[in-house]
Amino acid sequence: MYDLAGKRALVTGAGMGIGQGIAVELARCGADVAVHYAHTPPDETVREVERAGRRAHPVQGDLSRVPECERVVEEAASSLGGLDVLVNNAGITRALDFLDTDEETYDAIFDLNMKGYFFCARRAVPYMLEAGSGSIVNITSVHGFAGFPHHTAYAATKGAIIAFTRQLAIELAGRGIRVNAIGPGLIEVPRYYDIPGYSPEQGRELVPWGRVGKPKDVGPAAAFLASDAADFITGQILYVDGGTTARMGLWWEQGEQPQ
Structure with missing residues (x-):
């Protein structure tokens, strides 16, 4: 565990999945956490943060709108007495063929x-x-590193987040604010079970480490980057993917011949 005692953090999209895992881990490391959500109140996340002995403040907002972004941050800072850590995690995925991606979907x-x-x-x-x-941690994805079918618009956002992270890190390096990103790989979240045919058994075949990731696997990486233990780290992308981005794209099963 990393020492975040006295830190005040805002985690966006913290009602479930990766955001929830990050919010709970930050609390376990000593941070008070503003728990952002878009629709469903994040009761479970709030309970877990409080169970860790830290303050939790739920704050709702549509972060696709600039005034809402500003209000959510202001409310978080007001409730916690300031802000030391921002984890940008809220996002959406749309699996669509490139030719089926319309302007409305792209904009969303x-x-x-x-x-x-x-x-x-x-x-x-x-x-x-x-x-x-301060420390800003942006959640990108392995989709920002390499391609996968039906994720063109989504991957473009994740690549943009990587460039944004590096640029902002340079702009803020002289002001005591570090900016890094985490690129999760195959992390099992509730929406995975809406994918026809998905199972953990199927997922583990795709990951070199031999299992599907869990939100709790991402939390410690965020806590590390938010902590003083990462004081000399800024502008970096940390992939939490069980080896997915390390494997050569021309990989095939042992014993099989490449086609």
């Missing part, structure tokens, strides 16, 4: 996945400057 993906990150960070930075330091 970019407005939340990229614009939401940008403007939440823009509003959070003044609070971090006031505190004298």
Whole structure:
């Protein structure tokens, strides 16, 4: 566990899945957490944060809209007495063939996945400057590293997040604010079970480490990057993917011949 005692964090999209795993881990490491959600109240996340002995403040908002980004950050900072950590996690995925991706879908993906990150960070930075330091952790994806069918618009947002992370890290490096990103791989979240034919057994065949990831696998990486243990780390992308991005794309089963 990393020491986040006294830190005040906002985690967006923390009602379930990866965001929930991150929010709970930050609390276990000592941070008070503002738990952002879009629709369903994040009761379970709030309970887990409080069970860890930390303050939890739920805050609702549509982060595809700039005024909402600003309000969510302001409410989080007001409730916690400031802001030291921002984890930009809220996002959506749309699996569509490139030729079936219309303007409405494209805008919906970019407005939340990229614009939401940008403007939440823009509003959070003044609070971090006031505190004298800060850490921003952006959640990207292995889709920002390499291609996969039917994810063109989604992957474009995740690639944009990587570029945004590196650029913002340089802009803020002289002001005591670090900016890094985490690229999760195959992390089992509730929506996976809406995919026809999905099972953990099927998923583990795709991951070199031999199992599907869980949200709790991402939490410690976020806690590390948010903590003083990562004081000399900024502008970096940490892939939490069980080896997925390390494997050569021309891989085949042992004993089989490449086609």
